[in-house]
Amino acid sequence: xxxxxxxxxxxxxxxxxxxxxxxxxxxxxxxxxxxxxxxxxxxxxxxxxxxxxxxxxxxxxxxxxxxxxxxxxxxxxxxxxxxxxxxxxxxxxxxxxxxxxxxxxxxxxxxxxxxxxxxxxxxxxxxxxxxxxxxxxxxxxxxxxxxxxxxxxxxxxxxxxxxxxxxxxxxxxxxxxxxxxxxxxxxxxxxxxxxxxxxxxxxxxxxxxxxxxxxxxxxxxxxxxxxxxxxxxxxxxxxxxxxxxxxxxxxxxxxxxxxxxx
Numbered sequence: 001x002x003x004x005x006x007x008x009x010x011x012x013x014x015x016x017x018x019x020x021x022x023x024x025x026x027x028x029x030x031x032x033x034x035x036x037x038x039x040x041x042x043x044x045x046x047x048x049x050x051x052x053x054x055x056x057x058x059x060x061x062x063x064x065x066x067x068x069x070x071x072x073x074x075x076x077x078x079x080x081x082x083x084x085x086x087x088x089x090x091x092x093x094x095x096x097x098x099x100x101x102x103x104x105x106x107x108x109x110x111x112x113x114x115x116x117x118x119x120x121x122x123x124x125x126x127x128x129x130x131x132x133x134x135x136x137x138x139x140x141x142x143x144x145x146x147x148x149x150x151x152x153x154x155x156x157x158x159x160x161x162x163x164x165x166x167x168x169x170x171x172x173x174x175x176x177x178x179x180x181x182x183x184x185x186x187x188x189x190x191x192x193x194x195x196x197x198x199x200x201x202x203x204x205x206x207x208x209x210x211x212x213x214x215x216x217x218x219x220x221x222x223x224x225x226x227x228x229x230x231x232x233x234x235x236x237x238x239x240x241x242x243x244x245x246x247x248x249x250x251x252x253x254x255x256x257x258x259x260x261x262x
Contacts, residue, residue, distance in 0.1 A: 003233040007032030010083045011231065012076075014066060014123060015093030017044040019192045020142070023220040024090050024227050029057045031228045033088060036079040038064035058083070066093045066119025067111075076126040088138045088231045089127045091120040094160075096194050101155045109156045116160035121167060124182070128175055137180035140230045141168050145188045145246045161186075165242050172240030181239035183230050188246025190218040213248035 011028045015021040017039035025035045029052045037045050037052075042063040049059045060082045064075035079086060095115045097108045120141050131137025146158040147165040168184040175182060189208055191199045198204055199217070209215050226245050229235055244250050 004228055005032050006088070006228070006231060009033045009087040009231070010036060010060075010079075010085055011088035011090065012036040012038070012079055012086045012127060013090040013092055014038050014064060014119075016048060017041070019194070020187065020190065020220060020223065021090075021092040022048055023223060024092055024142075025052065026055075027221075027224040027227050028088065028090075028231055029055045030224075031232070032057075033231070034058035034060075034083065036060040036062065036083055036086065038062050038075060038093070040065045064093075064123075066123055067114045069122055072119075072122050072126050076123070080130060085130055085134065086127050087131075087136065088140070089124065090140045090142065090227065090231075091123055091164075092142045093119060093123075094142065096154070096157045098153050098157075100153055104156055112156040113160050113163075116157070117163040117167065120164055121171075124171060128171075128178075128180055131180045132175065132178040135179040137175075137178075138231045138235070139171065139175075139180065139182040140227060141182065141184045143168075143184045143186040143242060145186060145244060145250050147184065147186045147242055148244070148250050168242065169240045176239050181230075181235060183235070183239060184242040185223070185226055185230060186242050186244045186246070187223060188212070188218055188244065188249050190220065190223075211249055212246075213251060216247065218245065218247060 011033040013025040016025050016037035029035050034057050035052050039045055042061050045061040049061050052059045062075045062078045065071040124139055141164050143161045143164045146161040150158055165184050168182050172182040223245055
């Protein structure tokens with residue numbers, strides 16, 4: 001369908017040096033978008049930039065630290081200088097520190113919230129100014145299943161992702177009148193660099209899969225359709241929403257256990 005075609009659009013995807021950020025960027029590029037990619041160290045983006053250019057897309061790479069306001073302002077200005085405009089923003093940059101709640105330090109809390117929540121807001125604020133001028137924009141905030149569910153050992157992370165969900169609704173209300181939609185894409189349990197060590201434990205993987213209705217963790221390409229949809233004209237009347245791509249785990253963590261007992 002032509003309304004899913006992103007040809008001529010420029011997508012800024014934060015945190016594209018590894019992980020899901022690269023998958024989001026790749027999916028948008030395959031749909032036709034040119035890609036602005038960021039990392040705190042732009043030199044790490046060389047190989048991925050070559051891959052996206054191999055798809056026939058323009059690429060732009062800039063250094064961006066989402067915890068530094070001056071870095072955000074400079075990076076967005078540089079992308080706009082090189083690309084002309086930013087039509088799509090994917091706020092993907094994030095971090096996590098797994099600890100029992102009693103062991104979380106002040107510094108841990110600040111690192112996670114500054115990256116996942118404050119960074120998402122101020123990158124959006126910097127990018128949306130140009131979107132408002134043009135009367136068009138798609139902002140996709142990356143959350144997680146922890147937007148709607150709590151997990152032990154993830155207190156500050158869950159707080160940050162719950163905040164992203166609430167922030168998404170507020171920004172959608174603020175900017176909808178200007179032709180800008182704001183939505184949250186919330187993956188479930190996907191294997192990434194942040195959590196790869198957990199997937200080395202077969203007992204834990206079995207436990208996880210037992211709680212997911214479709215009986216497997218997510219694969220990166222499970223997110224392709226969702227990110228392209230939210231970036232495209234097909235989502236023009238969708239804003240302020242959280243789209244969970246989680247295999248159904250958010251339907252209830254005790255589902256499999258209850259079924260076994262019955």
